[in-house]
Amino acid sequence: MILIVDDTPENLISLKKVLEKNNFEVDTASSGEEALKKVLRNSYVLIILDVQMPGMDGFEVAEAISGYSKTKETAIIFLSAANTEFKFIAKGYSSGGLDYITKPVDMNILLLKVKTFYRIYEQNRKLNEMQKNLLEEIEFRKEAERKKDEFISIASHELKTPLTSVKGYVQLLERSVSKGDTETVKKHLAKAQVQLEKLNSLIADLLDISKIESGKLKFNKQNFSIDQLVDNVIEVMHQSNPDFKIHKKGIANCEIFGDEMRVEQVIINFLTNAIKYSPGTTEIELTLNVKDEQLYLAVKDSGIGMLPEQLAHVFDKFYRVEETSQRFQGLGIGLYISSEIIKRHSGQVGVNSTYGKGSEFYFLMPINSNSDFND
Template sequence: MILIVDDTPENLISLKKVLEKHDFEVDTASSGEEALRKVLRNEYVLIILDVQMPGMDGFEVAEAISGYSKAKETAIIFLSAANTETRFITKGYSSGGLDYITKPVDMSVLLLKVKTFYRIYEQSRKLIEIQTALLEEIEFRKQAEYKKDEFISIASHELKTPLTSVKGYVQLLERSIDKGDVQTVKKHLLKAQTQLEKLNNLIADLLDISKIESGKLKFNKQNFYIGDLLKNLVEVMSHSFPDYKIVINGQVKSCIFGDEMRIEQVIINFLTNAIKYSPGTSEVVINVREENERIYLGVRDYGIGIAPEQQKSLFEKFYRVEETALHFQGLGIGLYISAEIIRRHGGTVGVQSTLGEGAEFYFEIPLISPPEID
């Protein structure tokens, strides 16, 4: 928008009409004081400023405007009928003006200058936008690289831990076999098997994230009943975590079209996280319901909960909550993989949590999954 400042009404009207005829948005002020009030409230690309005015003259107005942080970059063109000497023109430039035009004004010249200033303004704005976007991209890439390096370090540690444990149990097995202690052999075998299963799960997650990155994560979608899936899943999980009671709240009678194995993978991830992050508790609730041709499934725990500022990042790749990373193991990719699986079923994931009161991780998917979501 352009602001015209002139104490002569005829000048304001004639300039305004000419500029509006050429599709410029125009505002006017009849004094320096009024101009300053408007500059405080509005943003202007250009100010066309009369030099000779009662009260504050044009030079004083320009100097005052240059002191406003949001208006100091605004272009100013001085107009003057009397002050045409070099010293006045010089003062105009030193007061913050970018041009000084003497009256009577050649409208074609003024229009050309206005269009030039507008073009410069648009180019400057685009350059600033590009610069801002580049800085954001650089910062984003730095944070990706940082998370990637951190992930590699964590992955190395997480993979090494079960391997070291298996190696230790194998050495104990050798000694127990030599002694003929069958019970101890069975005990060490069971512990080694547990560590190998953990290692297998870690490798599976790494393979899944690699497939996601390369666009090769495959889905085998068919009809299944989520009620049957949950019943079998709770039975298996109860054997693995006998100290926890897993309760199913609600039911879904309709058949779902999707990848049963991948949906099961998401629910297992939610359940294992719920148990992991709720030490000292003994119950996890699966809330499930059908509404508007969609399935809602949430896993509710009564554990440590998650701070609001951390919730928005939980499903990002490699993200781990700093406070919990010190106490709980994990690669920080399970929720990212889960989110991708649900997205590929045309659904959404989310979390509701209050710090210190537990959390409910949930997903919603349509009863009939779209054939392909890229």
Template sequence: MILLVDDTPENLISLKNVLEKHGFEVDTANSGEEALKKVLKNSYVLIILDVQMPEMDGFEVAEVISGYSKAKETAIIFLSAANTEFRFIAKGYSSGGLDYITKPVDINILLLKIKTFYRIYEQSRKLGEVQKALLEEIEFRKAAELKKDEFISIASHELKTPLTSVKGYIQLLERGLAKGDIEQVKSHLSKAQIQLEKLNGLIADLLDISKIESGKLKFNKQYFDMDTLLENIIEVMHQSNPDFKIIKNGSVNVKVFGDEMRIEQVVVNFLTNAIKYSPGTNEVLLNIRLQNNELYVGVKDFGIGMQPEQVKRVFEKFYRVEETSHRFQGLGIGLYISSEIISRHGGHINVNSVYGEGSEFYFTIPIDQLMTDV
């Protein structure tokens, strides 16, 4: 938009009409004070500023405008009928003007200058956008590089932990066998098996991340009974966490069309996290129902919960809540993988959480992927 500033109404009207006929959007001000108010409220590509105005001349207006951060990219053309001497022209440039035109104005020359300023403005704007995009890309790559390094460090630590434990249990097994203590051998074997299962889970998550990144995460979809799947998951989870009660609320008489093992992976991830992040509690709820033409499956715990800013990022790849990262093991990719699985089933995944009170992670699957039992 162009701002015309002149204390003579006839000049404003005639120049405004000419510029609008050539497709320019034009605003006007009949004094320096009015011009300053408009510059503060609006953005202008160009200001055409009359020099001879009462109370506040064009030079003074330009000097004030040059101090506005909002208008630092705005070009100013001075128009003057009286001050045509070099010293006045020089003052116009030193006041922040990019051009100084004497009256009477050759409208064709003025139009050429305006078009040139617009072209320069567009080129500058596009260059600024490219520069901003490049800076954002550089910053993104630095964030990505830092996350990758952090992830490698975390993964190395998490993989070494169960390996070190297994190594220790093997040494204890050797001693137990040498002593002939069968009960001790069985105990160490059981504990070693738990660590191997942890290691297997970590490796499976790493492989899933790799498959997601390469677009090779495969799904074997067929109809399966959701209630039966959840009952089986509860039974298996209870065996490894006998002190925790998993209470199933609700039942749905439907078969889901999807990858049963992948859906199981999501529910197990929810339950595992619920138990892990709920120290001092012994109960989680597994909620299932049909709502709004969708299947709803949620796991509610009564643990540490999350802050709102953490909730926003919890499904990001490699994200780990800072204050829990040193207290709880994990790679920070389980929920990211879960979100990819549910997305590939046409569903939605989310969490409701209150800091200090607990969380409910849930997913929904559209009803058109379900088949009601007859």
């Protein structure tokens, strides 16, 4: 928008008509004081400023405007009928003006100058926008690099832990075998098996995330009983975590069209996390129902919970809650993989949580997902 400042109404009207005829948006002020008030309220690309005005003259107005941070990109053109000497023109430039035109005004020249200033403004605006986007992109590259380095460090540590444990149990097995101590051999084998299962799970997650990144995560969709799947998962989880009681609430009483193994992977992830992040508790609640052809499954615990600012990132790739990373093992990709699996079933995941009181992870998905996306 252009602001015309002139104490002569005829000048305001004629200039306004010419500029509006050329599709410029125009505002007017009949004094320096009024111009300053308008500059504080509005943003202007260009100010056409008369030099000789009662009260504040054009030079004073320009000097005052130059002190406003919001007007640093605003161009000023001075108009003057009397002050045409070099010293006045020089004062105009030193006051912050970018051009000085003497009256009577050649409208064609003025229009060319206005169009030029508008073009420069647009170019500067685009350059500033490009610079901002570039800086944001650089920061995103830096953050991605930091996350990648952090992930490599975490992955190395997490993979090394079960490997070291297995190595230790193998050494103990060698001693027990040589002594013929069968019971101790069985005990060490069982413990080594637990560590190997952890290692297998970590490697499976790494392979899954690699497939997701490359768009090669495959799905084998068919009809299956979600109630039977949930019951089987609860039974398996109870065998590996006998101290935890998983209470099932509700029933779906229908078949789901989807990849049974992948949906099972999500449910196991939710339950495993609920157990992991609920030290000192012994009960978990799994809710299951179908409404409007949508399956709803939620796992609720009474564990450590999360802060509101953490909830927005919990399904992000490689995200781990900072204060829990030293206490709990994991790569920070299980929930991300679960989220991607549900998305590929045309569903969505979510979480409700209160810090210190527990979390509830859930997903919604159509019971008949016919999407061919990445099948």
